[in-house]
Each structure stands twice: as structure tokens, then as C-alpha cells.
Amino acid sequence: xxxxxxxxxxxxxxxxxxxxxxxxxxxxxxxxxxxxxxxxxxxxxxxxxxxxxxxxxxxxxxxxxxxxxxxxxxxxxxxxxxxxxxxxxxxxxxxxxxxxxxxxxxxxxxxxxxxxxxxxxxxxxxxxxxxxxxxxxxxxxxxxxxxxxxxxxxxxxxxxxxxxxxxxxxxxxxxxxxxxxxxxxxxxxxxxxxxxxxxxxxxxxxxxxxxxxxxxxxxxxxxxxxxxxxxxxxxxxxxxxxxxxxxxxxxxxxxxxxxxxxxxxxxxxxxxxxxxxxxx
Amino acid sequence: xxxxxxxxxxxxxxxxxxxxxxxxxxxxxxxxxxxxxxxxxxxxxxxxxxxxxxxxxxxxxxxxxxxxxxxxxxxxxxxxxxxxxxxxxxxxxxxxxxxxxxxxxxxxxxxxxxxxxxxxxxxxxxxxxxxxxxxxxxxxxxxxxxxxxxxxxxxxxxxxxxxxxxxxxxxxxxxxxxxxxxxxxxxxxxxxxxxxxxxxxxxxxxxxxxxxxxxxxxxxxxxxxxxxxxxxxxxxxxxxxxxxxxxxxxxxxxxxxxxxxxxxxxxxxxxxxxxxxxxx
Numbered sequence: 001x002x003x004x005x006x007x008x009x010x011x012x013x014x015x016x017x018x019x020x021x022x023x024x025x026x027x028x029x030x031x032x033x034x035x036x037x038x039x040x041x042x043x044x045x046x047x048x049x050x051x052x053x054x055x056x057x058x059x060x061x062x063x064x065x066x067x068x069x070x071x072x073x074x075x076x077x078x079x080x081x082x083x084x085x086x087x088x089x090x091x092x093x094x095x096x097x098x099x100x101x102x103x104x105x106x107x108x109x110x111x112x113x114x115x116x117x118x119x120x121x122x123x124x125x126x127x128x129x130x131x132x133x134x135x136x137x138x139x140x141x142x143x144x145x146x147x148x149x150x151x152x153x154x155x156x157x158x159x160x161x162x163x164x165x166x167x168x169x170x171x172x173x174x175x176x177x178x179x180x181x182x183x184x185x186x187x188x189x190x191x192x193x194x195x196x197x198x199x200x201x202x203x204x205x206x207x208x209x210x211x212x213x214x215x216x217x218x219x220x221x222x223x224x225x226x227x228x229x230x231x232x233x234x235x236x237x238x239x240x241x242x243x244x245x246x247x248x249x250x251x252x253x254x255x256x257x258x259x260x261x262x263x264x265x266x267x268x269x270x271x272x273x274x275x276x277x278x279x280x
Numbered sequence: 281x282x283x284x285x286x287x288x289x290x291x292x293x294x295x296x297x298x299x300x301x302x303x304x305x306x307x308x309x310x311x312x313x314x315x316x317x318x319x320x321x322x323x324x325x326x327x328x329x330x331x332x333x334x335x336x337x338x339x340x341x342x343x344x345x346x347x348x349x350x351x352x353x354x355x356x357x358x359x360x361x362x363x364x365x366x367x368x369x370x371x372x373x374x375x376x377x378x379x380x381x382x383x384x385x386x387x388x389x390x391x392x393x394x395x396x397x398x399x400x401x402x403x404x405x406x407x408x409x410x411x412x413x414x415x416x417x418x419x420x421x422x423x424x425x426x427x428x429x430x431x432x433x434x435x436x437x438x439x440x441x442x443x444x445x446x447x448x449x450x451x452x453x454x455x456x457x458x459x460x461x462x463x464x465x466x467x468x469x470x471x472x473x474x475x476x477x478x479x480x481x482x483x484x485x486x487x488x489x490x491x492x493x494x495x496x497x498x499x500x501x502x503x504x505x506x507x508x509x510x511x512x513x514x515x516x517x518x519x520x521x522x523x524x525x526x527x528x529x530x531x532x533x534x535x536x537x538x539x540x541x542x543x544x545x546x547x548x549x550x551x552x553x554x555x556x557x558x559x560x
Binding site for chain 1: 397398399416417444446456457459460461463464465466467468469470471472473474475476477478479482484485486487488489490492493494495496497498499500501502503504505507508509511512515518519520521522523524525526528529530531532533535536537539541544545547548549550551552553554555556557558
């Protein structure tokens with residue numbers, strides 16, 4: 001199958017890598033707003049050719065939009081304007097507004113709204129990684145608005161990426177993503193800011209980071225241009241969970257102020273239950 | 281050298297593993313308040329024999345206290361009461377109070393206060409891991425209060441564990457540890473509590489965790505009995521940094537409430553500078 005990938009960063013580049021290696025794509029056309037990204041992806045062999053947007057849309061059987069959420073909101077209707085039999089999917093982290101934006105588009109049935117739950121804190125085609133999606137979950141949103149054959153094609157693609165497909169409404173996706181993914185990023189960004197503010201000596205940060213900080217702060221390396229729009233577009237859900245998070249921190253603060261060992265042990269033991277949810 | 285290890289959990293067990301394998305210890309005597317831990321450590325071959333506290337103190341040349349901070353505060357003076365030429369070190373995460381507690385002990389010179397900055401979120405002898413300390417930093421506190429030969433012995437032990445030795449006052453250690461290690465744990469515990477509260481469906485947590493949550497919440501699996509005393513004993517420093525952390529989160533909250541893209545991008549880009557400190 002001829003696959004066109006718009007956006008050749010971490011996600012688009014990693015999709016390209018596995019779809020080619022595993023025999024799903026016979027040819028991969030690539031497009032990126034950044035000439036540097038496009039040329040790097042070609043040089044790295046992630047794609048077979050750099051195409052204009054129109055060439056890519058005309059020549060591909062499956063078109064993957066692998067660009068940030070706000071860019072997807074703008075570009076998706078324009079891509080759908082131009083397709084006939086082509087299948088289109090996106091991979092953005094916000095889903096409710098994207099589904100709403102094209103709900104009444106005449107070619108809505110050619111589109112599947114998806115969100116593969118995988119990534120690293122790195123970005124760009126340099127960050128593309130074989131096997132990035134293996135064993136993880138991908139979410140199909142408002143699947144009832146997509147054509148059955150179109151759904152099957154996209155499902156097939158994710159099978160080649162070795163992902164489990166879950167079905168959810170766009171609305172529910174955004175609620176759960178805020179609870180689990182988005183708040184983790186805010187927690188990590190704020191932690192980095194705190195430590196950079198308090199600990200002026202970078203050598204100390206480096207030396208002491210192995211005490212747990214390195215894992216907690218990993219996400220703070222994530223791309224600003226990608227994440228700022230996610231927080232804004234999912235603001236209501238993110239604010240709800242952020243408020244609960246700040247409340248939890250205030251409970252820790254009160255317990256520590258009172259040197260209340262029992263209360264601290266109670267809260268930490270409760271937090272330990274996350275082990276079970278993560279099945280570790 | 282005959283090494284006695286009091287506390288056969290993650291840290292004590294991992295020290296035992298490498299000191300024996302790398303030829304530093306000719307014999308390892310072990311003691312643990314938990315009979316199950318002691319017998320497991322013996323069965324796993326982490327130690328050569330289970331000893332009473334007195335046997336261990338009498339027969340060891342180097343005694344390592346690998347127990348939580350509050351237990352170290354209680355036990356260390358009693359161990360020092362009984363030593364003559366034996367070298368003693370601890371590995372607890374709080375240092376200022378430990379150094380203060382034995383500052384005027386007649387055998388203070390036989391003791392080195394250390395904190396190897398390594399660990400995992402797991403605990404007990406089952407969690408002991410070869411190579412746990414490789415390439416990480418260990419901190420010697422108030423080293424001027426230790427005898428020169430005693431310091432050399434403990435330094436040698438850490439060389440066999442493949443650690444870099446840094447020198448700091450106990451006071452400074454606690455400030456930096458709060459900024460970097462302790463706040464990470466609180467951030468992670470509070471995140472786990474928030475998600476467990478908001479997301480009642482554990483399957484969703486599992487499915488969506490690969491979106492970054494899994495790394496940020498890793499530390500939330502850490503042991504309550506170990507961490508509650510750390511927060512209490514280092515309360516002043518922890519509260520200072522916790523306040524700054526809550527302030528940072530409130531800044532994110534305000535920016536999201538205002539849908540202020542520029543402000544969010546500014547804060548995230550600033551947080552990204554943590555990359556440099558972590559040299560990645």
C-alpha cells in the first residue's frame with residue numbers, strides 16, 4: 001500500500017520506519033512543513049520521496065497526519081476536501097475538537113481519528129525509533145463516523161505497528177488523556193522549573209539526579225510547541241485534574257508541617273496502589 | 281575485608297552483591313530486624329551468614345548501616361558505643377540530623393556519613409541488584425569529623441561500587457536532596473493519588489500509562505515506611521521546595537485558564553533547559 005505521511009517527526013518517522021520494515025507500505029511519501037525535517041527523513045531512509053501536499057494526497061492510498069493537535073485542526077479539513085477513495089487518519093493527542101471539526105465534512109467517512117499512546121521526550125525525525133509502538137494501545141475515537149472499510153485499513157496499519165486498538169468517544173478520550181498523560185507532563189514541567197529555580201548549580205542537579213529526579217523529570221524535555229496547544233485545547237479537563245493534583249500536594253504539605261507520620265504513611269501507601277493499576 | 285551489613289534491603293543487598301563479586305569483601309555478615317529479610321538474603325547468597333548485632337559488630341572490620349534514616353538515628357549511637365577499630369558508615373537519605381546526633385560521640389572518628397545516590401522504587405532483599413551503583417555519585421558528609429584512614433576505607437568501598445565521591449556538609453546535603461530527590465517523590469506520590477482518585481477504571485490507567493504517566497509515577501511505588509520519615513526529618517527544606525513547586529503549578533494553571541499560549545510556551549521552554557543540567 002502507498003502511504004503518505006504528513007509530519008515527519010518522532011511519531012510520523014517512527015510509523016514510517018515500522019510500516020516499511022514490516023511490509024505494510026510498498027512506498028512511503030513524506031511531507032513536512034520544515035524542509036530540514038523532510039530532507040532529514042529522506043536522508044535517513046524513513047521515506048521514499050519528499051512530496052508536495054497535493055502530490056502526497058493524490059498518490060497515497062493511506063494518508064497519516066502526524067502533526068500536533070492544533071495543526072491537525074487546521075489541516076485535516078483541507079486534506080479531506082481533496083480526497084476521494086483515500087483513507088485518512090490522524091494521531092493527535094487531542095481528539096474531541098478534531099472529531100467535531102470534521103463531523104459534517106462530506107468526506108468524514110474516509111477519516112479515522114486515532115491516538116497511538118506512545119512516544120518519547122524527544123522530537124524530530126532524528127528521534128524516530130523502530131518498535132516505538134510495540135505492545136502499546138492506540139485509541140480510535142468516534143469510530144461510528146468512519147466507513148467500515150476505512151476503519152479496517154487503519155486497523156490493519158496499527159496491527160503492523162503491533163498496537164492494541166481501543167474504542168472511545170473523542171470526549172472520553174480527552175478526559176482520560178488529561179487524567180493520565182497531560183497531568184504527568186505538567187507535573188514534570190513544573191518540577192523542572194522548581195529545581196532550576198532552587199538549584200542554581202547544574203552540577204548538583206546532574207550528580208543528584210539519580211535519586212529519582214531523572215525519571216520524574218524526563219517528560220520535562222518534551223516539546224513546547226506540541227504541548228502548549230494540548231493544554232489549551234483540553235483546558236477544561238486539564239484544569240480539573242490539575243486542581244485535584246494541587247489539592248493532593250497541599251495534603252502532603254499539611255502532613256509534613258504537622259510532622260504527621262501516620263498521615264504520610266497513609267497517603268504514600270494509598271499512592272503505592274498505583275502498582276496494581278500498572279500491573280507491576 | 282570482613283564486612284557487616286545491617287539492613288538487607290535494596291541498598292544493603294545490592295552493596296553486598298557487588299562487594300563480594302568484585303573482591304572487596306572476603307566475608308559478609310548480615311543482620312536484619314526482619315527474620316524473613318535476613319533468611320532471604322542468606323538464601324539468595326547475598327551474605328555469608330546471619331549474625332546477631334553483637335556478633336556482627338565484633339567480627340566485622342567495616343560495618344555498613346543500610347537502614348532508613350529514622351532507624352539510623354536510633355541505632356548508630358549504639359553501634360558506635362561498641363566499636364573500637366571497626367569502621368562504620370551509613371547510607372541514609374537524611375544526613376544533617378545523623379551527623380548532629382553523633383557529633384560528640386567518643387568514637388565519631390570511626391564513622392563516615394554517606395549517601396549513595398542510587399536506588400529503584402522496589403524494596404527488600406528481592407530487589408537487590410548487581411551494578412546498582414555503577415557510575416552514580418555518593419556523598420560524604422562532614423568528612424572532616426572522620427579519621428583519615430577510616431575515610432580511606434569507606435572511599436575504597438565506594439570505588440569497588442564504582443561510585444564518584446562528592447563532599448558536602450550534612451546541612452547542604454539535606455538542602456540539595458530536598459530540591460532534587462525528595463520533591464520528586466512527593467510529586468510522584470501526589471500524581472498517583474490524583475490519578476487513582478480521578479480515574480476509577482484501572483484498565484484505563486494501564487492502557488494509557490504509556491503516554492508518559494508510567495515514568496512520572498514510577499517513584500510512587502516507593503516504600504512508605506522509608507519515605508514518611510525522610511519528609512519529616514527534612515521537613516523545613518522539603519516544605520520550602522514544595523511551596524515553590526505548588527507555585528509553579530499555579531502558574532501553569534493561570535496560563536491554561538487564560539489559554540495563554542505564549543506564556544505556556546515560555547514556561548515549557550524554560551523547563552526544557554533541564555536537558556542541559558542532565559547532559560542529555
